Amino acid sequence: MRLVSPLLKRVIYPGISRSGYLRRRSTAGPVVLTYHGVLPASYRSLDSVIDANPVSISDFRQQIRFLNAHYHVISPCEFRAWCDGGHTLPDRSVLLSCDDGLRSCMDCMLPVLVEEKLSCLFFITGASLRSDSPMLWHELLYLAFAGAALPLRIRVDNPLFELSVNKRKQIAGAYWQTLVRLSQMPEEERESAICDIWLQLKFNHQGIVEDSGNRARFQVMNASELVQLAHAGMELGAHTSSHLVLAHMPEQSAIKEIRENRAALQQLTGQSIWALAYPYGTAASATSREYQMAREAGFSCAFTNRAENSNSKFAMPRVHITRDMRISEFEAHVSGFHHSLQSIASRRTGAACI
Ligand SMILES: [Zn+2]
Structure with a gap:
């Protein structure tokens, strides 16, 4: 879980945001944001940790309008062209991405994106391609542990x-x-x-799944909703068939997880599936072995959920957006200011978080 000191959240980021400095700051290349859906109004939180990632609908709208006003929000297509070479991007370019393919992507995020004339890259697992469109197994497992x-x-x-x-x-x-x-x-x-x-x-799995509020929060989109999403101008990316920890899988099983998901999404939508997001996206879940797998599978690039820059197109960093971010903290992250501070702090103290 991302930790940011209260001093930064409540004093430093609001102050520096008000000063206008962050709106003039150059970014080192395009910034990629990761969302994890939106918390629907009908849902009563089951656990604060699992609900730390999806943002509220009002925060999502505020963040998207903020980006449209102060950054160049680029399409997935423009990002791919930059990635493949031959296309330059303006300073302060931002790509929107969203992992896991939850139903709230369609119900809550899509109307805001269409209203703001923006496109987002949605990373989809094999769960969305099953006929019963279930909840993600790893989220159910977490709820079983937490309860x-x-x-x-x-x-x-x-x-x-x-x-x-x-x-x-x-x-x-x-x-x-x-x-x-x-x-x-x-x-x-x-x-x-x-x-x-x-x-x-x-664990009362059935009781969790059958609750309508829980379904609105946790259920994934089905195949026909993915097609609607693509027709609405959004792009899809691969997030593997089963959302397992790739780095710990036997090699052939991990390759299958990556390739079968890509092939199934291409067949469903007719889109070229050119990007992969590693499940969990941490250093422990995707290593150089998985970067090589993504390259050999034919993707243009692959994304982690880490902020550290790498020289590989198959370990591209992303900024992880969480529910507790107010707009000044959001701006500190998107501008790269937070990451710069974190890098300085970790060099001086060895601390992973500030
Ligand atoms: Zn995921």
């Missing part, structure tokens, strides 16, 4: 995997260990292991 009584014990046999959690603050680490372990398994074993974990955690 479990302590002490939390999990044991999955064949191959053996055991987990023991006694404190609430250990939940996030246990969840990640489980994601990694499940990513290492063959597909058929993984599905039965997930069901087994829900049983052991006494």
Whole structure:
């Protein structure tokens, strides 16, 4: 989870934003923003951590209007042309992207984007291509962990995997260990292991899925909605078939995750699927092995969720937009000011976050 000190959020960013400095600051190349959908009005929050990413509809509208007024919001098509070479972009160019293909992309984000005459690159998983358009399994798994009584014990046999959690603050680490372990398994074993974990955690999966507010928040778009999104001027990108931790998968399984998702999206929409976003997008979930896989699969570029610049088109940084960002903090991130401060702080103190 991204941590920003209260002093920066409440004093420094608002002050520097009011001064107008951030509106004159050059960016080092195009800035790519990552959204994770919008929180629908009908949804009552189940967990503050899982709900930290989607923004409110009013914040989304305010941010998009702000970008339209103060930046050059470029289309995915322009970004691709820049990426492939031969197309220059103006200073302070911004590309909008959004991961996971949640239903709120269609219901809440699309009307704002159409109103503001902007296009966004939506990264879609194989869940949207299934006939039942479910909730994303990794989000359900997180809800199972977050709602479990302590002490939390999990044991999955064949191959053996055991987990023991006694404190609430250990939940996030246990969840990640489980994601990694499940990513290492063959597909058929993984599905039965997930069901087994829900049983052991006494997780009422069906109760969560059937609640209408939860569906509005967590359900993914289906195939016909993806086609509508494409027809409305949006572009789609690949986010793998199953949203697993690619870096921990056997090599051939990871390649299949990337390539099959791309082929299915191309077949559905007729669009060229030229960009990939690595699931989770952290240093631990996508490594040089996965960058090479993306290159060999034929993508023009691939995105992480990290802010650090890299020299590779297959490890492009993105600015992760979260629900707690007010407009001055948003501006500090988009302008690159926050990242510059973070780089200075980490060089001086070794701290990862400020
Ligand atoms: Zn994702």
